[in-house]
Amino acid sequence: WNRELFEKYLMGYTLRDPRYRYIEWRDTRNPNSEPIYQELYDHLSDPHETVNIARSQPKEVVRLSGELQHLLEN
Numbered sequence: 001w002n003r004e005l006f007e008k009y010l011m012g013y014t015l016r017d018p019r020y021r022y023i024e025w026r027d028t029r030n031p032n033s034e035p036i037y038q039e040l041y042d043h044l045s046d047p048h049e050t051v052n053i054a055r056s057q058p059k060e061v062v063r064l065s066g067e068l069q070h071l072l073e074n
Contacts, residue, residue, distance in 0.1 A: 010036065015068040019044055022054075022064035040064070 014023045020042055024035035040054040040061055054061050 013068055013072065015064055015071070017064070020060060020064060021049065022061065022068065024065060024068065035065070038065070 009028050010025055011028050012023055012025050014021060016022075020040060023039040025037040026035055027033060038054045038061055039052045040057055041049040041051070042053055042057075043049075046053075
């Protein structure tokens with residue numbers, strides 16, 4: 001990567017459990033909107049986080065997104 005990246009209105013939030021790492025990217029101007037992008041990595045099969053499995057594991061995304069939202073609200 002040979003150039004700088006700057007994003008003023010994008011914030012990433014992450015949650016890790018024993019198996020997965022979940023990341024969601026949100027627009028800080030509208031924090032109650034749906035995430036702009038979601039990432040999910042399985043540390044048992046992909047410890048270096050090279051394959052985003054969010055689309056193939058929707059149940060885990062819903063579960064972890066709910067947990068993250070609960071933590072952010074409290």
